Amino acid sequence: MTEQMTGRLVLHDVSVRYGDVVAVDAATASAAPGEITAVTGHSGAGKTSLLWAIGGMLDDGRSDGSISLGDKTIGDEATSRSAGAVLIPQGSALAEVLTARDNIAIPLVAAGMSGGEASALADRTLASVGLAEHGGHLAEELSGGQRQRVAVARGLALSSLRLESGSAVLLADEPTSELDHDTRELVVGLLQDIARRGGIVLLATHDPEVAEVAAATWHLEDGRLTATARP
Numbered sequence: 001m002t003e004q005m006t007g008r009l010v011l012h013d014v015s016v017r018y019g020d021v022v023a024v025d026a027a028t029a030s031a032a033p034g035e036i037t038a039v040t041g042h043s044g045a046g047k048t049s050l051l052w053a054i055g056g057m058l059d060d061g062r063s064d065g066s067i068s069l070g071d072k073t074i075g076d077e078a079t080s081r082s083a084g085a086v087l088i089p090q091g092s093a094l095a096e097v098l099t100a101r102d103n104i105a106i107p108l109v110a111a112g113m114s115g116g117e118a119s120a121l122a123d124r125t126l127a128s129v130g131l132a133e134h135g136g137h138l139a140e141e142l143s144g145g146q147r148q149r150v151a152v153a154r155g156l157a158l159s160s161l162r163l164e165s166g167s168a169v170l171l172a173d174e175p176t177s178e179l180d181h182d183t184r185e186l187v188v189g190l191l192q193d194i195a196r197r198g199g200i201v202l203l204a205t206h207d208p209e210v211a212e213v214a215a216a217t218w219h220l221e222d223g224r225l226t227a228t229a230r231p
């Protein structure tokens with residue numbers, strides 16, 4: 001896939017408000033397919049709010065401004081989903097009484113895959129994050145780091161599917177916060193693979209070593225965004 005096929009993700013004057021709180025203040029920036037863009041900033045700077053705005057996951061009326069992918073306007077649930085937006089949420093958000101495999105396979109089936117293919121892809125992505133033996137474990141039986149890896153695997157599997165149908169915008173919200181050094185490197189490598197296949201990857205992180213892999217950075221300070229490309 002090439003940049004010409006998917007186009008850039010472009011934000012123009014995007015703001016997010018919760019009542020009187022301005023979480024993102026007129027952010028203007030763009031991100032390229034094939035690259036990881038790090039989203040950095042202190043706690044409360046607006047990283048999650050920005051990712052949710054791009055994914056079309058905020059309640060009505062909370063965001064304004066324009067968000068586009070190539071020539072398509074996105075930013076509400078339907079348009080962002082059809083443009084290939086996938087969220088790896090902060091804090092995993094797994095269904096506790098489902099197995100690791102089903103936490104991945106069920107969203108794949110909802111996105112149009114057959115049950116058999118979805119289970120097979122779930123098992124492959126679990127293996128890629130070092131959890132080949134854990135597919136049948138309930139989410140509630142897993143450690144914090146294992147749960148985070150299941151959430152990452154779910155995001156990777158959905159992004160793969162989205163890439164096959166044209167484009168993926170992977171919104172990874174602190175996906176390595178609970179991982180040890182080696183596992184963190186493994187996960188960062190898998191995010192790089194999605195970018196290499198033509199995906200746009202936005203990677204919110206507090207970890208400077210993780211941010212280091214990105215081709216560009218969107219730095220937020222009290223909701224104000226500054227974009228820089230790697231020299």
Ligand SMILES: Nc1ncnc2c1ncn2[C@@H]1O[C@H](COP(=O)(O)OP(=O)(O)OP(=O)(O)O)[C@@H](O)[C@H]1O
Nearest residue numbers: 018021022023041042043044045046047048049050
């Ligand atoms: N649902 C909400 N209602 C009211 N205020 C909110 C809500 N969600 C976030 N905020 C506020 O918006 C601002 C940005 O929050 P956000 O979660 O986007 O920051 P963040 O950079 O992702 O932080 P962290 O690194 O701690 O996850 C903060 O001031 C936060 O208190």
